[in-house]
Structures are given as structure tokens and as C-alpha cells.
Amino acid sequence: MDPLNLIYDLARGPLVWVAFAVFIVGSAAQLVRMWRLTSPPDETYVPRVKKADGKNKLPLSYRIRLSVAGSSPVTVAVTTLFHLCLVITPLFVLGHNILLDNAWRVSLCSFPERFSDVLTTVVIICAGYFLARRVFSERVRIISSFWDYLFLGLAAGPFITGYLAYHQICDYKLVITVHMLLGEAMLVAIPFTKFVHMLFFFVFRFAVASEYSLGNGKRRW
């Protein structure tokens, strides 16, 4: 059997389920670990500012201005767009849903292919922005390591290959095989590597109380 065909079959079959299993179990374990790092609310704590309406936080407009959205609005916009598209696009790509339907007879609704293509392009452009920032901005470069470049590549890889496959640029079979392998590698990497910030963000920005917290969580670090 042609080795490419063999890898293609593996990547399209068992490796997908292995990747999903590792991703789900690993993420659940990490979330439990993060939760256990936090402590229950401190009932004896007296807020520094207690306003008449009982709220301890500044109005939203102030908090936005004082937060990173105020100091780095472009990067915050790019990073929000990047992460949204990164999560949403693979869920609603027609090709993924067809595979899901073939395997389990279930699927999510799908975006029109042209729209998925636009979202894919957005992810690639945002990744280009992050790369440029890492290379040209001294404050980012000074704390960057080889791994930051590698993981940026790994995050963008499935989208770049997805784009190439959709537009039938290069050998389709090769590109789609690399696409699947990179996607699976990314799933497996989320709970155990730098990508863990995607889970970390939700626990510590929503559950833990702080001036800039995004939720009403009252737990403590």
C-alpha cells in the first residue's frame, strides 16, 4: 500500500478518535486541576471600595479603558477574532460535518463553504499579525522562545493546509493528510502545552474574583 494512503486512512480514522479522546479527558483533568488551585471565597474580605449600589467594580466603560482593551486595542481585537474563528470554523466546516455524519449519523449545521473560507483566511491573517508582532516588537521578542513560534505554527497549520486543500493548491491528498495530522496534533496539545491558556483563561478570568474579572466568580487564587 502507498504510504501516503496508509497515513491518510490512519489520520482520517483511528487517529481522529484518539485525538478527541485525549483532548476531552486531558482537558477535563486540567480543568479539575485548575479548579483545585483556587480556594472558596473569603467571607471576611471587606472590599476596598463599596459603592452605594453595592457593586464593587467600576462601570464597564472604565474597566474596558483601564484593561488591555484600552492599552492594546488592536491586539485585543485581533486576538479575540483569532480565537473565535479558531474554535468556530472547524465546528461548522461542511467537510468536517460530512465526516461526522458518515461516522455517527449526527452533525452540526454547516457554514456555506465560501464563508468558512473567509473565516479560515481571517485566522491566517491574524496568525501573520502575531508572527510579525513577535518578530518586530521588542517587548514581545524579548520574552519569546522557539516554542512560541512552533505553537503559533501549529495553531495556524491546520488552517493554512485547509485553505490550500479547499483551493486545490498543491497535491490535494498530501495537503489534506497534513491538514488532518496537524489538526489532531493541535487537539492533543491543547490540554498539555502552551495551548492550555485557552482553558486557563476561562477558569481564572471567570471564576476567580478580581478587578478585571469577566464573570462574577468569587473564588480566590
Add this chain to the structure above:
Amino acid sequence: MKKNTKGVDHRKIKNILDKNKAKIELSMKACAHCSMCAESCFLFQARNKDPRYMPSYKFLKTLGVIYKKKGKVDRVTLEEMKPILWKRCVLCTRCYCPMGIDIPYLIRTARSICRSQDVYYRYDEDA
């Protein structure tokens, strides 16, 4: 200024690292090295936005290094960390990371490690 040439008690460092392992490991992993925390430090703002005053720089170049080397650092390295931990940070705890990393805790832990080896800022001598 007198030079501190004593050896390093790696066991003490290892103890501090072990006690804080879960939080340090997760925080180091979750740090996206994005520099978004920079503006939240008043010293960064006051020092002409010198990147060496960024909160992330301060914990990555101190605790990050100690953690990566599993506590096996020499005294010269710890002495080099001293100005980062004391002169470039007053531990005012005002820094904020959009990812939710507890930056002051990481800087404080690095200080504890240095202090456990008798490396700390003596304001009367080192100023």
C-alpha cells in the same frame, strides 16, 4: 559592596518549588508570552516602556529560569535576579494578566527563593 560567595542550598530551593509546583507549572505553561501585561505595571510606564520592566519579563527571567533548571541555579544567577526582583518591582500587586495569571505570586515566590539563599536587597548597602 561585599560579594556574597556562599554556595547555594539547592534543597531549600527545591522545597519552595515543590510546595508551589502545581501553580508555577500551570502559570508558566499558560503564559502566552504576549506582553499584554506590560502597561499594567506603573514602573514599565515610568521607565519609558522599557520591556525589562514588564511583569512577564520579571517572572520569566527569574522564577521561569529557576523552575526550568529545577532549582539548580548558581549564586551568580541568583544575584543577577536580585535587581529584577527588587529594583524593577515593588510588589504593589497592581499588574494584571488577561489570561488570569497571578503575576505578583510568581514574583513573590522568586523573591522567597532568593531570600532562602541570603540573596535580597539591602537598601542600606545596595541602594
